Amino acid sequence: MSQVPVLAGENEQPKRKILSGGEYNRICQFINGFHGLAIDCEFELRNRFFKDVEPMALTCIVQSEVSNRTKSNHWKQDQRGKKLLKVYDEQKNLYDNALLIRMASVEALNPVALCRMLLQEKYKAQHRSHISQLLRHPHLIDDPQLAANVQQCIISDNQEGSITDLRRRIMGEEYELKLKNLAKEAGVHFYDEQDLRRMGYDKTPDIKMILPFLYKGSVVNWIESKANFGDTKKHKFNIQQQLQSYCNRFGPGIIIYWFGYHEETPSLPDNNIGITVLADFPAKEDLVFMQLAQEEFPAETPATIENSSTGSQLLGEPIIAECPIKELTKLS
Known part of the structure; x- marks a missing residue:
């Protein structure tokens, strides 16, 4: 068979x-x-x-x-540069270009952090901005062997450095785009950050609803995307830095931690200001949208809703005022 x-x-x-x-x-x-x-x-x-x-x-x-x-351990690291440079100078002829990687492993340091301390000690007379430039472009280091070591550290470090920073930025943008695409597929009309900034807002969520919807009985006015894991400490920090101002200005909303969260994060008392924590975009069957009486729509309103990037309506308030709610219906 x-x-x-x-x-x-x-x-x-x-x-x-x-x-x-x-x-x-x-x-x-x-x-x-x-x-x-x-x-x-x-x-x-x-x-x-x-x-x-x-x-x-x-x-x-x-x-x-x-x-x-x-x-x-930051206070200790400022004092370690002299020791690290001395060890490197004593052993650089005994090893190949992996010496700084070996030292980082022994010292329990990120390779890029170790390079920064060593370079700061070696180029004491130079400004810190010069050290940052050397870490971005190690070929500018006048010692070829040290330059090769630093280059290897940059490639081998998944916590710091220009490559890691670029990867995280791209990932954040990728999941913001994913949020927008899923919102459009679900039939949500929204303003994005660029729309909101054109309207004069400084701290803005990734998307702000033109018309709020219900998620499991809770009103949702905005959604914030985080390409991260939501442990309780990080979530409290996000509330202080961002989410509290969103709630104060726009009302209740959702934060999505795309890579998951600690089981206690959604139930923190800090969320009582109107924050819902999820690990993915809300399921379509859990969304309830406002159905507007079509016969009472102004002729230009549908085009305004579809073309949210024009910024011609201020966060949908005029639309809500002009178009009475007919009913709330659950999506099939």
């Missing part, structure tokens, strides 16, 4: 995005107890110990823990 071929990955279970407190703590303990580079720690988490967890969630947790550790 012939067998139907199975495509690679066809039977794989979807990776988990929402983590319990215990599992999240175990991941953090592994990261903080790992001896070596963050890129190697991430590889171990993904491929050996937490295979069923969303890989990007693990990436974000590593980033958060390493960042917290770096900040707590």
Whole structure:
């Protein structure tokens, strides 16, 4: 009997995005107890110990823990440059171009952070902006061997550096675009950040609804996209820096952590100001839109709604005032 071929990955279970407190703590303990580079720690988490967890969630947790550790040890790092430069000068003829990578692993430092401290010590007379330029363009370093070492550190560091910064920025833009596409597919009419800034708003969510809708009985006026993992600490920070002002100005809304969140994040008391936490775009069957009486629409209103980028309506208030609500109907 012939067998139907199975495509690679066809039977794989979807990776988990929402983590319990215990599992999240175990991941953090592994990261903080790992001896070596963050890129190697991430590889171990993904491929050996937490295979069923969303890989990007693990990436974000590593980033958060390493960042917290770096900040707590910042006062020590300013004093380590002289020692690092001395070790490098003593051993640079004993190893190939991997010396700085080895040193970063031994010192439990991000490779780019180690390079920054070493270069600051080596070029004391230069301004900090010059050091940043050398890290962006290591070929400008006058020592070819050191330049090769720094280049390798930049490539091998998944926490800092120009390559990492570019990757994170592109990922953030990619998921903002995903949010807009899913909103359009669901039939949501909205203003994006560019529309809102043209209207004079400074702090703006990724999309602001022209007409609010209901999600499981809660009114939604805006949606914020985060290509990140929503642990409780990061979520509280986002509330202070962004979400609270959105709620004050526009009313209740949704924040989407595309790579998942800590199970306690949605139930934090801080969310009571009108914040709903999700790990994906709301399911279509959970959305309820306002149906407007078509016979009472002004002739120009549909075109205004479709072409939200013109900014000719201020956040939809005139539309709501002119077009009485007929009923709320659930999407099929």
